[in-house]
Amino acid sequence: MTEVRRERADAARNRRAILEAAERLLAEYPPEQVSMERIAAAAGVGKGTVFHRFGSRAGLMRELMVERAHALREAVTDGPPPLGPGAAPRDRLSAFLDAVVEVVGRNKGLLAALGETATAARDSDEDAREQHSVYRFWHGHISGLIAEERPDLDAELLAHILLGALRSGPIVHLLGQGEARRLAESLRLLATGALEA
Structure with a gap:
């Protein structure tokens, strides 16, 4: 024993x-x-x-990203506000976007490595499911907060647009230059603008 x-x-x-x-x-x-x-x-x-x-290397990279994503998920579901429950939807949205950018910024090399393994992930249902489960949670949380604040908006599409920015080449390049704070501020501005439109 x-x-x-x-x-x-x-x-x-x-x-x-x-x-x-x-x-x-x-x-x-x-x-x-x-x-x-x-x-x-x-x-x-x-x-x-x-x-x-x-x-495999792809399995290691996926596990590392999933671990970081799970830590963020726990903060969202059980942590203190504004990231966790108890704050206004727009405050939670801003806090979540900051947290996502922090995870992505801290792990820009990881995202690039995951990008390299995208072809391998297409060949592995398990890898694809893990990566999609992280995206689904992030997307679901963002769209839920937008819908709670502004039920009249297309929350699902807005959430895809906000998250899609994190995967674009110029944004990944900016993160590589240590511009995570700049990105977080711009994402917050976009989200706030959408909520106030």
Whole structure:
């Protein structure tokens, strides 16, 4: 029983070390320079451990993004306002857009790496479902807040437009130059303008 617990603790520690190493490396280097071997070395584990835990580079990148997205989801559902429940819809929307840009800005290398694996994701229903579940939650939350504040607007389409901006080449380039704050301010301006129109 003790050996099983130690094994589980080691596995959890290895997982955490691998994810943290991947995020650190993606913040420092272009995605194409962040190999599984490099991640393993930075995490202090064997390459086989990384492949055993995540299956592939695409699997590791997806897991890292999903983990960041789940942390944001928990803040939205159970955290304090204005990100969490209890604030006015427009305040929650602004806070959520800031939080999404922070996740994307902190993980711009991760987004680029996920972009590289888009073809692989098309070939894997599981990968596609995971990526779509993150988008679905973000989209559903944004459109829900818009609809709550302004039921007369096309909340579904506005949410797609706001999120679509995060995937455009010029925006990804701006994030790469450390312009996350500028992007957050502009998204808030767009959202506020739509709510006041």
